[in-house]
Amino acid sequence: MGETATLADAWGAVPAALVVVAVALALGWAVTATDRAVLAGGGPVPGPGRDAARLLLEQRRTTPAPDRLLWRLGCAGVAVLALASWAVVPLGSRSLWSTSADLVWFNAAEAVLWAAVWLVGWGPNAFAALTGGYRFLAQGLAYELPLMFALITAGLAAGSLRTTDVVAAQAGLWFVVTMPVAFVVFLAAAAAFAFWGPFDAPAGTDVAGGVTSELSGVDRLLVSAGRAVFLGAAAAMAVALFLGGGAGPWLPGPVWQLVKTLAVVALLVRAGRRLPLLRPDRAVEVAWVVVIPVVLLQALVVAVLVLAGFYG
Amino acid sequence: MIALLSLLGLAGALVVTLYGASRVLSAPVARVLPYESGMLPQQHAVSRYHARWYAVTILFLAFDMEMVFMYPWAVVVADMGATAVVEMFGFLLVLLVGVVYVWREGALRWT
Amino acid sequence: MDLTTRLRAWALARPRVLVVDPPGSDPLRWAVEEELDRRGWPRAAVPAGTDVLLVLGEPGPGLAAAVDVLWTQVPAPRHRARLLAGAEVAAALDAARAALLAGGDADRPDPEALLGSGEEDGDEDPGADDGSDEDADEPDGDHGGMDHGGMDHGGMEVAGLPMAQTGPDRDGLELDVLAVSLGPVLPAWPTGLVLRAEVQGDVVTGAELSWTDDPPQAADPDPQRLALDRLARLLEVAGWPAAARDARRARDGLGSADPDRVVAAGALAAALTRRVRRSRTLAWSLRGAGRPADEPGEGVLDLVRDWCAAATGDAPPPAGAPLDALAGRLEGAELGSARLLVAARAPAPVPVGADRG
Numbered sequence A: 001m002g003e004t005a006t007l008a009d010a011w012g013a014v015p016a017a018l019v020v021v022a023v024a025l026a027l028g029w030a031v032t033a034t035d036r037a038v039l040a041g042g043g044p045v046p047g048p049g050r051d052a053a054r055l056l057l058e059q060r061r062t063t064p065a066p067d068r069l070l071w072r073l074g075c076a077g078v079a080v081l082a083l084a085s086w087a088v089v090p091l092g093s094r095s096l097w098s099t100s101a102d103l104v105w106f107n108a109a110e111a112v113l114w115a116a117v118w119l120v121g122w123g124p125n126a127f128a129a130l131t132g133g134y135r136f137l138a139q140g141l142a143y144e145l146p147l148m149f150a151l152i153t154a155g156l157a158a159g160s161l162r163t164t165d166v167v168a169a170q171a172g173l174w175f176v177v178t179m180p181v182a183f184v185v186f187l188a189a190a191a192a193f194a195f196w197g198p199f200d201a202p203a204g205t206d207v208a209g210g211v212t213s214e215l216s217g218v219d220r221l222l223v224s225a226g227r228a229v230f231l232g233a234a235a236a237m238a239v240a241l242f243l244g245g246g247a248g249p250w251l252p253g254p255v256w257q258l259v260k261t262l263a264v265v266a267l268l269v270r271a272g273r274r275l276p277l278l279r280p281d282r283a284v285e286v287a288w289v290v291v292i293p294v295v296l297l298q299a300l301v302v303a304v305l306v307l308a309g310f311y312g
Numbered sequence B: 001m002i003a004l005l006s007l008l009g010l011a012g013a014l015v016v017t018l019y020g021a022s023r024v025l026s027a028p029v030a031r032v033l034p035y036e037s038g039m040l041p042q043q044h045a046v047s048r049y050h051a052r053w054y055a056v057t058i059l060f061l062a063f064d065m066e067m068v069f070m071y072p073w074a075v076v077v078a079d080m081g082a083t084a085v086v087e088m089f090g091f092l093l094v095l096l097v098g099v100v101y102v103w104r105e106g107a108l109r110w111t
Numbered sequence C: 001m002d003l004t005t006r007l008r009a010w011a012l013a014r015p016r017v018l019v020v021d022p023p024g025s026d027p028l029r030w031a032v033e034e035e036l037d038r039r040g041w042p043r044a045a046v047p048a049g050t051d052v053l054l055v056l057g058e059p060g061p062g063l064a065a066a067v068d069v070l071w072t073q074v075p076a077p078r079h080r081a082r083l084l085a086g087a088e089v090a091a092a093l094d095a096a097r098a099a100l101l102a103g104g105d106a107d108r109p110d111p112e113a114l115l116g117s118g119e120e121d122g123d124e125d126p127g128a129d130d131g132s133d134e135d136a137d138e139p140d141g142d143h144g145g146m147d148h149g150g151m152d153h154g155g156m157e158v159a160g161l162p163m164a165q166t167g168p169d170r171d172g173l174e175l176d177v178l179a180v181s182l183g184p185v186l187p188a189w190p191t192g193l194v195l196r197a198e199v200q201g202d203v204v205t206g207a208e209l210s211w212t213d214d215p216p217q218a219a220d221p222d223p224q225r226l227a228l229d230r231l232a233r234l235l236e237v238a239g240w241p242a243a244a245r246d247a248r249r250a251r252d253g254l255g256s257a258d259p260d261r262v263v264a265a266g267a268l269a270a271a272l273t274r275r276v277r278r279s280r281t282l283a284w285s286l287r288g289a290g291r292p293a294d295e296p297g298e299g300v301l302d303l304v305r306d307w308c309a310a311a312t313g314d315a316p317p318p319a320g321a322p323l324d325a326l327a328g329r330l331e332g333a334e335l336g337s338a339r340l341l342v343a344a345r346a347p348a349p350v351p352v353g354a355d356r357g
Helices: A007-011 A013-040 A048-057 A068-088 A102-122 A127-158 A163-168 A180-193 A217-242 A253-274 A280-307 B002-025 B054-080 B082-104 C002-011 C026-039 C061-072 C089-102 C111-124 C223-237 C241-254 C259-278 C280-286 C300-311 C323-330 C335-345 C352-356
Strands: C017-020 C052-056 C079-083 C165-168 C174-182 C193-200 C203-211
Touching: A007 A013, A007 B002, A013 A048, A013 A068, A013 A217, A013 A253, A013 B002, A013 C241, A048 A217, A048 B002, A048 C002, A068 A102, A068 A217, A068 B002, A102 A127, A102 A163, A102 A217, A127 A163, A127 A180, A127 A217, A127 A280, A127 B054, A163 A217, A180 A217, A180 A253, A180 A280, A217 A253, A217 B002, A253 C241, A280 B054, A280 B082, B054 B082, C002 C089, C017 C026, C017 C061, C026 C052, C026 C089, C026 C223, C026 C241, C052 C061, C052 C089, C079 C089, C193 C323, C193 C335, C203 C323, C203 C335, C223 C241, C223 C259, C223 C300, C223 C335, C241 C259, C259 C300, C280 C300, C300 C335, C323 C335
Parallel strands: C017 C052, C052 C079
Antiparallel strands: C165 C174, C174 C193, C193 C203
C-alpha cells in the first residue's frame, strides 16, 4: 500500500473492487458495441449483452485428446487478466490499488496474456487454433517492447510509476503534447494485445477465427469479454497516462475521465477499422526497425525535457 | 494488497459463476472433432510447431532484460541527472546495433 | 421453465448463421447475405460459433458429407436448414429461427465413431476424385509410409488419431509435418474446394487441390457483381472487414430493382475500389505475397487491382487459375499468403477432366 489514498481505503476493499469490475465490464460492453456499430456501418447489430446471454445458453465443446486443464485456464485467464489490469487504472484521482510500480503491474497483466492466449490456441488440439496461438506469440514480439517503452516514457516524465502520480504530473500540461508518439504507440499496442482490428491475425478470417475457432458457450464468452475489457482498460489507461486523467474545466473529474475514455474508444475503433490486417510477419520487422527506434527517440526527448526541468 | 486480492477474488468468482450459469442453462459439453473445414482430421494438431521466428525471440529477450533496468531508471532520472540518461541511451544504442545486425542478416523476416 | 424459454427467445433473437453455398449458388447466397445484413444476423465463420447451419441449393455428395461433419460440430441450441433456389429467403430465415428456439436436436455421434467410419470410406469422402498420391499422408493402417521418416511419432495413436509425421524442411531440418485440410467449407473460401495440405508450422509444404463434386450447370451471374463478391472475399481474407462489407453492399445494390440503389451501388463500388487501390497499408501487407520471381504481374497485389477494375465494370473478372498450377504456387507459401492466393486466383469449378491435365 502506498501513501496515496486508494479506492479500497476510501470505500473498503470489496465494494471498491465491485465498482472497478462493474466499470471494467461496462466499458468492455461499450467497446464491443462501438466496434460492432462501426463494422456494420449503419446496419442493425446484435447487442453485446444479448450475445453474452446467448453464449451462456450455448453448449460448450471439447475435442478428442484436448489439453483440458490448460485450455480452460487460458480461457479464464484472458478474462481474469483483463480485470486484473484494472487494479491500477485510476477512476477519478484514485485507483483500486496503488503501488510504486503500477505501470509494471499493467504491463505484467498484459505479458501473462501471451501465455493465456497461446493456451487458448493450444488447448483444443486443432490446427486453426494452434496456428492462431503461435501467431499471437509472433505478434507479441512486435508490440511488446514498443508498449513497454511507451509506458516508461509516461513514467519517466512523471518521475514515478504510480498511475495516480502520472495523472497528477499532468496538472500543467497533458503528456500527449510532449509525447504524441508514445500515445499512438500505446494505443496501437493495445489493439495488438487484444488482437483486435488491424492486429486480428491470431483470430483472423484466414485461419477461420484462429484461437477462437474451437470456442463455444461460456469459453467463447470469457475470451471475447476479456479482449473487450482489455481494450477498455487500455483506453482508460491512455487517458490517465497521456490525456490528463480527470483534468478539465467545469465538470467533475470522473465525468471528464469518462468522456475522454469514450472518446479514445471511439477514436481507436474508427481508426482501427479503417485499416486492413497488419500481418505479424510484416509487423515484426517494422516494429523493430522503425517503431522501436522512434519510440526510443521519443523517450530520449522526454528524458532531456526531464533534465531541463520541463515537467517541474 | 487486500484490494488486489479482492479484485482477483471477484474476477475468479465471476468466472466460476459464469461457468455455473452455463452448466445450469446449457446442454452438457459436446464431444466433437476439431474443425477442419468439414473434413475429418487426419492427425493430432498438437505437433512440434515450427516457429520460424525463433531468432527474434532471442533478440526480444535481450531487450526484455533491459526493461528490468529501465523501469527503476525512469523513476530516478530527475535525481541522477544527465549521467543516467547518457548511460541508459548508450546501453540502448549498443542493443540497437544488435537489432541492425539482426535485421541485415534477415532474421526479422521469415516468410 | 417459462423464464428460460423467454431468455432463449431474447438471446437468440439474432442467431449466427453458417451459410454453405455449393458452387453455382452465388446469386442465392447473395440474396441470403443481403437479408442477413438487413436483419443484423451475424454470419458464423466456424461451427463452434454457429446457431443455424443453412445449406443452399443442392450440394453434391462430397460437400453433403462435409456438411454432415460440420453439423456434428455445431453446439446446441442448433438448427440445420436447407434453402433451395427460388425459395423465399426471409420466410426461410424466420422458420429457421423458430425451429432453433423450439430446440430438440440433441443427437450427436461420438468423434471416435466418426473417425472409425472415416477410416473405411474416408477415401470415398470429399475430395475422392483425386485419388492419386495421397496414401503417404492418410492415417490408414501402415504408419510411416514412403518418404516420411516417422521414427519418433510413427506408430502412436491417441484417441483414434495418429500423431504428426516428420519430414525435412526447406533448410534440411527434420521437422513435424502435419496433414491438414483447408476447405470445403471455410470462411471466405470457394466452397467445395479442398486443399489437402502438409504444413510445417505455418508453411504449406505440400498442396493438392480438388473439388468435392462434379461442377454444376454454369450459372452466369452478372460479372460486375461477381467481381465485387470475389473482391469482398479477398478483402475478408486480407483482414479488412469494413471494406469487405462495402463490397458486399455494392454487390447487393447492383442487383436491386430500384434504379436509385443501383446508381448508389455504382458510386460505392467506385469509392471502395479507389480506397483499396490507394491503401498503402494493404499494399505493404500484400507486397510479395504469392509472387513468383519470374512472373511479374501475378502477385496477390496485382490481382487485387485486377479485381478492383472488374468491380467497377471496367474489365472482365480475372480468369480462375487451373488447380494444378495454383497448388504448385501454394507450396512453400505461408498459410496466410496461401489463403490470399486462393482468394485472389478465385478458382471456379470446371469439368473434372479439363483441370487434371
